[in-house]
Amino acid sequence: MKLGIIGAGAVGFAVGYTAARMGIASDIKYNDIIEERAKAQAMDIEDASSFYPHYVKMSWGSYKDMADRDIIVTATGSLDGVRDRLEEYEMFKDATEAYVKEIVKAGFKGIFIVVGNPCDLMADLVYRASGFPKERVIGSGTALDTTRLNTTLCKLLEIDPADVRGVVLGEHGESQFVAWSNIFINNLTFEEYLKQNPASFSRDDVENLVRERAWRVIDGKGHTQCGIGNTVCSMIDAIVNDRKKVILVATLMEGMYGLDDIYLSTPCVLGKDGMEKAIELKLNEEELSRLKHSEKVLKANREKYK
């Protein structure tokens, strides 16, 4: 599988390195406006070739050189000095639109995975700029926030994270929320699990911890990497190996939850054709209204910088 990564910064590096470690790509090409950075990331990852499951061809190139990729991850943007991911829209929207058009014009026929923030609005932008069907433009949405929730709950409940099925919905940003009505511990509903195994914690605290987690990591080391690198590679793995795996990602809303014409997260089946099926969860009134709020926030931002 030929993987392209636009933006060879902290996130771009984490995605490329994790993909090489997992053996889910045979060829990885970086692009960055700072060419030396793209070259350096490719060479650094190549230096560990002896330790990967198989050889991975590493290179760097122009937007046009991305035409032959199977999957392109967009990881451009910067959280430097930013406290709300929406601020990145105005800063990076035009450049993202321009490079997506150039890549498509060069003949790219694969799948875009949009990670650069605000990733829901950027996925919406890539969808429009590329002219691709929605199945081939996937936003990472609240996939990372959901793994953060699973980790938080696994620590609180002292249970394997693989047995925690959490759901964070809404914007990958400040208006996100935990959909408590849809959390399962193994095969038990969250309520039933807690009835049998009481645990005392505040749901608001958990939600705030998950929302704040990125800023805590950024305050300490300047950027986030491991969570997003592995989250994106789980998406790539599902596509490359046609796993039909259900992952919470951002896709185009066309009536689901009463939402329309905006990218937002819902569980989606990912396989060889990209986003193959979107699944609608049964939400309560409060959750539906919080989802509507995220839609409003995103649409207002999109409108403001039209």
Ligand SMILES: NC(=O)c1ccc[n+]([C@@H]2O[C@H](COP(=O)([O-])OP(=O)(O)OC[C@H]3O[C@@H](n4cnc5c(N)ncnc54)[C@H](O)[C@@H]3O)[C@@H](O)[C@H]2O)c1
């Ligand atoms: N979706 C998520 O869950 C998630 C998680 C973490 C970070 N992010 C986002 O990912 C993006 C990257 O974060 P980072 O920490 O890697 O930032 P970074 O500053 O380390 O790296 C960004 C890189 O993109 C490059 N770049 C900028 N504009 C470009 C363009 N037009 N073409 C090619 N390269 C370009 C920069 O030169 C830089 O090397 C940000 O928008 C960040 O908010 C998203």
